Amino acid sequence: MISKAVESVSQSEQTADAIATDIATGGDSSIQELMVAMTEASLSMELLVQMRNKAVEAYQEIMRMQV
Numbered sequence: 001m002i003s004k005a006v007e008s009v010s011q012s013e014q015t016a017d018a019i020a021t022d023i024a025t026g027g028d029s030s031i032q033e034l035m036v037a038m039t040e041a042s043l044s045m046e047l048l049v050q051m052r053n054k055a056v057e058a059y060q061e062i063m064r065m066q067v
Contacts, residue, residue, distance in 0.1 A: 002051070009048050012041035 016037035022029040 002055075005044075005048050005051060009041070009044045012037070012044045016041045 016034065019029045019034045019037050021027075023031065023034055
């Protein structure tokens, strides 16, 4: 599940980079497309970080349990 999330974030960032490059070289992409792609990549990264934080918290809670 985590590897799929990392792959999705990577794909979102690559898409945003490709659109930015297209705009910089005079391509057909619009600023609106770039902003949507950048926002999607940013939100995906934030979601991945929060998933990691929750996993670390769960691990720490398990480690604190007395057996």
